[in-house]
Amino acid sequence: MRKVTDMFPARTVFAIALAVLVTACGKPGDTQEPKEVIRALSGAEETELRSMAAGVFAVLPDVMPGHEGTTAEMIALGKSLYFDKRLSVNDKQSCNTCHDVSNGAAGVDNEVTSEGALGGRGTRNSPTVFNAGFHAMQFWDGRAADLIEQAKGPICNPAEMAMPEPAAVEAKLRKTAEYPGLFAEAFPEQPSPVTFDNVAKAIAAFERTLIAPSRFDKWITGDTAALTMSERRGMHTFINTGCISCHNGPLFGGNGLQKLGNVQPYATSDPGRYNVTKDPADSLMFKVPSLRLAARTKPYFHDGSVPTLSKAIELMGWHQLGKKLSNQDVAEIETFLKAL
Numbered sequence: 001m002r003k004v005t006d007m008f009p010a011r012t013v014f015a016i017a018l019a020v021l022v023t024a025c026g027k028p029g030d031t032q033e034p035k036e037v038i039r040a041l042s043g044a045e046e047t048e049l050r051s052m053a054a055g056v057f058a059v060l061p062d063v064m065p066g067h068e069g070t071t072a073e074m075i076a077l078g079k080s081l082y083f084d085k086r087l088s089v090n091d092k093q094s095c096n097t098c099h100d101v102s103n104g105a106a107g108v109d110n111e112v113t114s115e116g117a118l119g120g121r122g123t124r125n126s127p128t129v130f131n132a133g134f135h136a137m138q139f140w141d142g143r144a145a146d147l148i149e150q151a152k153g154p155i156c157n158p159a160e161m162a163m164p165e166p167a168a169v170e171a172k173l174r175k176t177a178e179y180p181g182l183f184a185e186a187f188p189e190q191p192s193p194v195t196f197d198n199v200a201k202a203i204a205a206f207e208r209t210l211i212a213p214s215r216f217d218k219w220i221t222g223d224t225a226a227l228t229m230s231e232r233r234g235m236h237t238f239i240n241t242g243c244i245s246c247h248n249g250p251l252f253g254g255n256g257l258q259k260l261g262n263v264q265p266y267a268t269s270d271p272g273r274y275n276v277t278k279d280p281a282d283s284l285m286f287k288v289p290s291l292r293l294a295a296r297t298k299p300y301f302h303d304g305s306v307p308t309l310s311k312a313i314e315l316m317g318w319h320q321l322g323k324k325l326s327n328q329d330v331a332e333i334e335t336f337l338k339a340l
Contacts (some may be wrong), residue, residue, distance in 0.1 A: 038230050039332075049236050056239065058250040059217045060292070064133035064208040066146060077186040078206030080179075081199060086172060088161035093117040095154070095203065099129040101210060106130065106296035112304035116159045123270065125304035128297050130212040131290060133204070135254040140302045141273040142257055142287050147204035152196065166196035173199070212293055214340045227339055234336025237329055242321050252291035252340065260284045260302070263322035266315075270302060295338040310334050 041049065081087060082095045083102075098114040099107050107128035113121045124140050132138065138150035154160040155169060163169050173179040174194050186202055187193035218226035227235070238244070247253040257273060260266045261284060273282040286302050299305065300312040313333050317325040325333075 039233055040229055041233055041236060045236060046232070049232060049239070052239050053220060053235065056244045056248050057216075057220060057252065059220050060131065060211065060213045060250050061134070062211070064211065066133065066148075066204065067208050070205045070208065071186065073182075073186040074202050074205040075209060077182045078202035078204065080182065081203050082206050086176070087155055087163065087169065087199075088117040089163050090117055093161050095129075095151075098126040098154075098160075101129060106293050107132075107210065107212075108297045110298060112299055114160075116157075117162045118158070120159050122159045124302050125299065127289060128293050129207055130210045131251060131254075131292055132210070133208045134251055135287070135290065136256060137287060140286050141276050143273075143276045147207050148200045151200040151203040151207075155199070169196050169199060170194055214292065216340055230332070230335045231339040232336075234332040234334070234339075237332040238336050241317065241323065241325065241329060241333065243316070243333070246288045246320065247291050253288040254290035256288055257282075257285045258288045258320070260286050260319070262320045264319045266319045268303065272302070291337055292340045294340060295334075309337065313337075 085091050085094045085097070087094060093116065096102060098109050098111075100109055101107050107130040108126055112125065113123060114126045115121050127140070132150075133147050136142075138144035138146065139153070144150040144153060152166075156163050156165060163172075173183075180194060183193040183198060183202075187198055190198075215226045215231075219232075238247075246256075246258050249255050260268065260272065266284070268284070271283050273285040274280065276282070294300075295309055298309065299307050300309065301315075306312045306315060310330050313330045314325055317323045317329075
């Protein structure tokens with residue numbers, strides 16, 4: 001058998017070898033990660049998945065509770081107030097500052113904790129305002145029953161918008177050129193409509209329009225191609241791991257309170273709902289966050305201490321379920337959550 005060097009000059013052989021090497025490895029400077037191996041669902045698993053999902057989850061509704069009787073004028077007023085920095089003591093902060101819904105944002109500021117109008121910071125992470133009106137309660141400790149009650153809190157909170165009292169908010173708005181007329185249009189039956197209650201009602205009316213469905217909603221209503229095999233595999237892992245014990249319903253959470261560190265203790269100085277009720281049984285109880293938009297609302301947990309979604313999944317598996325999830329389990333669940 002003739003040698004390669006007998007048929008081609010040595011320089012040609014080197015060039016061929018280099019070409020093969022470049023073709024195999026990509027362009028110089030490229031870094032190619034190995035492709036993820038997708039564990040395809042069997043036919044039986046696909047059937048099982050659809051059955052389990054139908055029983056555990058649900059499509060996101062088109063209308064939020066409390067929307068009845070809402071007018072276009074109330075929504076327009078609420079939108080104006082939501083973006084207006086004049087609701088803060090020094091005209092530096094609006095609702096949108098911490099719960100950004102502009103330019104395709106996900107309803108958060110992606111900060112660990114949010115800076116207040118006067119420069120201090122709160123102690124809890126700002127959750128997304130999208131879909132918030134579907135939640136069973138508001139705030140991490142569930143201290144507000146609905147969006148109206150929630151909207152009142154930050155405006156007069158010294159660590160947030162820092163207005164001294166509701167009467168100061170009303171006086172400030174009455175002095176503006178536009179708000180007396182906008183309030184009159186939104187609440188035409190009231191002789192003096194510029195009230196703190198109406199501020200909250202209007203903001204809540206706008207927030208009820210912030211509904212963010214996903215491809216999951218198409219899949220659960222019959223569009224089998226709406227989720228990829230990787231995403232369906234991730235949902236299967238999510239369900240069978242036990243995540244659904246807390247993250248269920250149309251919001252994948254948001255429907256109750258749960259102890260942080262339910263199985264394995266979680267170190268935090270925040271006592272959670274105990275601050276509201278002073279009942280020892282409520283120590284470390286926090287509202288279960290909705291997982292819709294989770295991939296876009298980092299950092300995670302009540303204190304914003306977890307920077308990545310994969311780490312949050314790993315920690316939840318351990319602290320809430322007592323399971324040490326494999327890297328593959330974490331990756332599969334994360335892939336599914338990104339579809340929400």
